[in-house]
Structures are given as structure tokens and as C-alpha cells.
Amino acid sequence: MTKNGWGLVGTGRIADDRILPGINAHAGNRLVAIVSRDQGRADTFAKKFGAQHAYTSFDEMLRNPEVTVVAIHTPNAQHADQAVAAARAGKHVFCDKPMATSVADAERIVRECERAGVKLGINFHNRFMPCFVETRRILESGEIGEVQLVQLEASPGARPGARLATWRVDPVLAGLGTTYSIGVHVYDILRYLLASEITMVSAFFDTPYGVMEETNMSLFRFANGVLAQLSVHEKSPFPHNDFVIYGSKGRIVGRGLTRSRAGGELQVMTVDGKTRSTEFPATNAHGACVAAFSDALLDGRDPVPSGIDGLRSVQVTDAMARSAWGGVHVRLAY
Incomplete structure (x- = not known):
């Protein structure tokens, strides 16, 4: 072989x-x-x-x-x-x-x-987390109808001083801060789940140009009309790491599931108002x-x-940086 x-x-x-x-x-x-x-x-x-x-x-x-x-x-x-x-x-x-x-x-x-x-x-690697594989299956099945809105948080928690001796605080080597270290995974997972490209971004960083951001609050508009609100940060010691996907006939809630090194619960509410829950343990998605x-x-x-997925991610994060530093909405065309 x-x-x-x-x-x-x-x-x-x-x-x-x-x-x-x-x-x-x-x-x-x-x-x-x-x-x-x-x-x-x-x-x-x-x-x-x-x-x-x-x-x-x-x-x-x-x-x-x-x-x-x-x-x-x-x-x-x-x-x-x-x-x-x-x-x-x-x-x-x-x-x-x-x-x-x-x-x-x-x-x-x-x-x-x-x-x-x-x-x-x-x-x-988040694409290989069983919770997201199941979430995509549910969305494709139409069980919660057409997706309308997504809210998501991703954070490893507060890490004061943890990066001071690493290349990740050097803008020349790192480029961006938490946007690259944490955010790119969840930006990609939304493209994967929604099967749609991001067409407009509006982002806010907690630091000025040239200083590695620890918080990125952003809004996305997707080509299919879905709006997404995302919080990516390394400041709060007790993040929820939840995501919520609102559909026209139901809702999916992931409790503590946006980071692969921790487990959580997936809750699906359907049109009849009933909710089913599934536990997902931490997984070696890498x-x-x-x-x-x-x-x-x-x-x-x-x-x-x-490689195209990698390119799309860089295009999105470039737009986010321009939005945050310029105080503007940024449209994307591929």
C-alpha cells in the first residue's frame, strides 16, 4: 500500500x-x-x-x-x-x-x-465535530424550515498574559489577533452549515489598528439572506460558547458546543413546540x-x-479588519 x-x-x-x-x-x-x-x-x-x-x-x-x-x-x-x-x-x-x-x-x-x-x-477542524455534522443534517432536512438568523459565541475564556511571550501578539507574524486564532473556525463553520457565502460584514474590534484585538463583535449577511451575529473573544473568563440557529419552523441551540475541546448539548425545537436534546462530548476534531x-x-x-475554503476565510477576515478599522460596512464579491 x-x-x-x-x-x-x-x-x-x-x-x-x-x-x-x-x-x-x-x-x-x-x-x-x-x-x-x-x-x-x-x-x-x-x-x-x-x-x-x-x-x-x-x-x-x-x-x-x-x-x-x-x-x-x-x-x-x-x-x-x-x-x-x-x-x-x-x-x-x-x-x-x-x-x-x-x-x-x-x-x-x-x-x-x-x-x-x-x-x-x-x-x-470544526467541520468534523459531530455536533456540527448533525446540525447541518437537520438544516438540510428542512426540519426547522428556512434559516433566518444565527447567533454565536466562541471563546477559550480569559487568557491574561498567556500570549505575551508568543508570536501571536506580533502584528507582523500574526496579522490579526482573536479573529485569526479563534474566529476563523466559526466563520468557516457558518459557511459550512448554511451552504452560502458571506456577502457583507460589519465588525468591531476592541483595539486600534496595529494592536492585536482580543474581541471581535461582528455581523454577517449571507447570500441566501441569513443574518448572523457573532462574538469572538479572549477576555471573559466564563464564556457560554453557545450557538442559536433560528428557522421559520423551529430552532437549534448548541450549548457549549462552539469549541472542539469541550462537550455540550444540542437542543432542537420543532414546529410543534417540542424539544429534543443530544449530548455531544469533546472530540478530537483535529x-x-x-x-x-x-x-x-x-x-x-x-x-x-x-484551498478555496481557506481563500474565502481570508477574504472575509480581510473585510472584517477593513470594517473595524474604517468604521464601515464592507461588501464582498467573489
Whole structure:
């Protein structure tokens, strides 16, 4: 059996506790190489996860013919150049979110992957949370009628000082704050659930231009007419992490379900006024996302979430930043 030969760049927490275990858990994968700026850290990760090679040079890893797919988990601003280099080397690309920190760079990644004939997938792991899979099934069934309005909160809780020593507070490396670290997952999940594109945004950040925002309050209008109200933040110590989807014949409420590392309850109220509830435990959605991308490579299919999903996310967050900094509504056209 031909296996996917993985190389990973970026040895942070997510790679350590989610992505690398996910790669190794799939029977169709083989971990070939790890890249870190620090040789000692590269060696440690290679030993821990069974990689054959430990590099400090990304280019050197790309020259290894056993590497057929590259997982990119570096600071946001580095994604574009690394994804393009991987594509030009003939490697498939599995990129962490955000795919890039500018629309131009996101378009460049998609273009170069298409030109090289390699697959491009994005780590939008919330799509693999069972609660959202079930929510989409309910919406598609028409059980709550036509969706009219969505309200959603996503937050890890207050993290005072937790990021001060990391690249995530550097606007050059991070691009945006909580919008990128937390928000992109729920912006994408609404596109997935509603099967519609965002056509207008209005956003408010809690900080001025150039300072990493910890709160993003935003409104979306979708092409299908649905309005959404979203709160994404890292300030309050006790977030609900709920979502509510109002339909013409019912309502779906997700209690504590917008973050994959915590479980919660899905409540569905139907036209007769009755409510049914289902408990959903915390799930390893990252592992499921890696597995889906791995399967797509082995089957020769286009992965989902795709590079276009990554591009749409960057287009939306770019519009949000322009709205927040300019105090205006921003329309999107694709």
C-alpha cells in the first residue's frame, strides 16, 4: 500500500498534541520529517513521533523525495511562502488556519497549488465535530424550515498574559489577533452549515489598528439572506460558547458546543413546540480533519475543507479588519 509521506514544519502545541498524533493514527500515513528552527527541538519531536528525519531547513525537507505532503503549522505570516515552496516542490499542502494574512497571498497559494497539480487542504477542524455534522443534517432536512438568523459565541475564556511571550501578539507574524486564532473556525463553520457565502460584514474590534484585538463583535449577511451575529473573544473568563440557529419552523441551540475541546448539548425545537436534546462530548476534531485530508490524498479526491475554503476565510477576515478599522460596512464579491 502506497502511503502519504508527511513532513511537518512548526513544532508548536497544536502540532504536538493534535496534528502529529493525527498523522500517526492514520494507517495510510508515514511521518517522514520534522522541521524546527532548533535542531534539538526537531530531534525531540522526531524521536517522540517516529519521524525518520529532523531538519532545521525547510528547503532541505522539500528536497526529500519521501516527503509527499507538507503540514504547515508555523506563524501565520509564514504560511504563504512555505505553501508555495511546497507546491513548487510537488508536495501536497495541509495548511493551518489562516491560510495567509492577505488576500493576495491566499490567492497565490491556490494558484500555485493548482499549477503544480497538488492538493491543498486547510485545518478547519470544526467541520468534523459531530455536533456540527448533525446540525447541518437537520438544516438540510428542512426540519426547522428556512434559516433566518444565527447567533454565536466562541471563546477559550480569559487568557491574561498567556500570549505575551508568543508570536501571536506580533502584528507582523500574526496579522490579526482573536479573529485569526479563534474566529476563523466559526466563520468557516457558518459557511459550512448554511451552504452560502458571506456577502457583507460589519465588525468591531476592541483595539486600534496595529494592536492585536482580543474581541471581535461582528455581523454577517449571507447570500441566501441569513443574518448572523457573532462574538469572538479572549477576555471573559466564563464564556457560554453557545450557538442559536433560528428557522421559520423551529430552532437549534448548541450549548457549549462552539469549541472542539469541550462537550455540550444540542437542543432542537420543532414546529410543534417540542424539544429534543443530544449530548455531544469533546472530540478530537483535529485528528478527524487530518484523517479526511489523508483519505482524499489516497483516493485522489479534492480535499474538504479546500484551498478555496481557506481563500474565502481570508477574504472575509480581510473585510472584517477593513470594517473595524474604517468604521464601515464592507461588501464582498467573489
